[in-house]
Amino acid sequence: MDELPDDLIDFLQTAIGSIWALELMLTLRREPQKAWTVPALTAELRASEPLVADIVRRFESAGLATAVGSGAWAWRPSSPRLTALADAAAAAYARTPLATTRVIADARTRRIRQFADAFRLRPDKDSR
Numbered sequence: 001m002d003e004l005p006d007d008l009i010d011f012l013q014t015a016i017g018s019i020w021a022l023e024l025m026l027t028l029r030r031e032p033q034k035a036w037t038v039p040a041l042t043a044e045l046r047a048s049e050p051l052v053a054d055i056v057r058r059f060e061s062a063g064l065a066t067a068v069g070s071g072a073w074a075w076r077p078s079s080p081r082l083t084a085l086a087d088a089a090a091a092a093y094a095r096t097p098l099a100t101t102r103v104i105a106d107a108r109t110r111r112i113r114q115f116a117d118a119f120r121l122r123p124d125k126d127s128r
Helices: 006-016 019-030 038-045 049-062 080-095 097-118
Strands: 065-067 072-075
Touching (some): 006 080, 019 038, 019 049, 019 072, 019 080, 038 049, 049 072
Antiparallel strands (some): 065 072
16 A cells, blocks of 8 residues: 655545535536536535535635636646645545545544543653
8 A cells, every 4th residue: 555645644634624615626626627616516515505605615725726706616726846746635535545545534533632631631740
């Protein structure tokens, strides 16, 4: 299994965050000149409108998509680095879909673990 680079793992877990978002990213990337409405993306992905609306808003905040016109969205990464990471994510998903989806799914587990670790009792130095 190919090891994914740390920056790609971080991108998948933070900017993408879900398999639905990954599929939506791939859809937007496939036709970067097209302005997609939430209902059109919902139909394309067979998802729910609230889910798709949330993802495109997150993509806009992350600099991956831009609102164009009234209620339409287009794939417009705000930097060459984001374009390169999105390209790498698409290539990783095409090459190793299971590993890529596992990285995304592990994000939730990692956040829960980090939260729990914040409350972990540390051994008292004097008790040694």
